[in-house]
Amino acid sequence: MSLNKDMGDAHEAHIAEVLGMRQSRGSGNQWRDPIDARHNHLDTQYAFAVDGKSTLAKSVSVTRDMWAKAVQQAGAERPMLALRFYDDASLSRVHADLAVCELDDFAELREAAQMWEQTKPLLEALIASRARCMPVLVAKAERLLEEEQGR
Structure with missing residues (x-):
C-alpha cells in the first residue's frame, strides 16, 4: 500500500x-x-x-x-x-x-448542548425526588442520563 x-x-x-x-x-x-x-x-x-x-x-x-x-x-x-x-x-x-x-450546523449543535446542560440537573433532581406521580417520566430521565454517561 x-x-x-x-x-x-x-x-x-x-x-x-x-x-x-x-x-x-x-x-x-x-x-x-x-x-x-x-x-x-x-x-x-x-x-x-x-x-x-x-x-x-x-x-x-x-x-x-x-x-x-x-x-x-x-x-x-x-x-x-x-x-x-x-x-x-x-x-x-x-x-x-x-x-x-456549516456555521449554522455548529450553532445548532451548540444550542442543543446548552439545552442538555440546562436540562440535566432537572432530570437528576426528578430522579432524586422519586416523584410518585410521574414514574414514567422518572424512568425516561434515568434512561437519558444513562445514555449520556455511556457516551
Missing part, C-alpha cells in the same frame, strides 16, 4: 469510530455510497456525512469545489470535512484532527 492510502484509511476509520458513523466502502468511491463516512438522517437530527482529508504537509487547502462535492455527496445528511495533520510518516502521531462544517 502507499503512504497516502494508509493515511487516508487510518483517518477514515478514526472518523467513523469517533463519530459513531458507518464507513463507506471503497473510501466513498462508489456511486451508490459516496463520501467517506456517514450517519443516517433517519436515526438522528444531527446526521453528518464526512469527507476526510489527511496530510503530512504543513497545510491543507479547503476549496469551494471540495466543499461543493461534500455538500452534493452528503445528500440528506449535513456535510463535513475532516482534516488530519500527521506528524510523521509512521502515522503514529497525529498533530491535529479538525472538523469543518
Whole structure:
C-alpha cells in the first residue's frame, strides 16, 4: 500500500469510530455510497456525512469545489470535512484532527448542548425526588442520563 492510502484509511476509520458513523466502502468511491463516512438522517437530527482529508504537509487547502462535492455527496445528511495533520510518516502521531462544517450546523449543535446542560440537573433532581406521580417520566430521565454517561 502507499503512504497516502494508509493515511487516508487510518483517518477514515478514526472518523467513523469517533463519530459513531458507518464507513463507506471503497473510501466513498462508489456511486451508490459516496463520501467517506456517514450517519443516517433517519436515526438522528444531527446526521453528518464526512469527507476526510489527511496530510503530512504543513497545510491543507479547503476549496469551494471540495466543499461543493461534500455538500452534493452528503445528500440528506449535513456535510463535513475532516482534516488530519500527521506528524510523521509512521502515522503514529497525529498533530491535529479538525472538523469543518456549516456555521449554522455548529450553532445548532451548540444550542442543543446548552439545552442538555440546562436540562440535566432537572432530570437528576426528578430522579432524586422519586416523584410518585410521574414514574414514567422518572424512568425516561434515568434512561437519558444513562445514555449520556455511556457516551
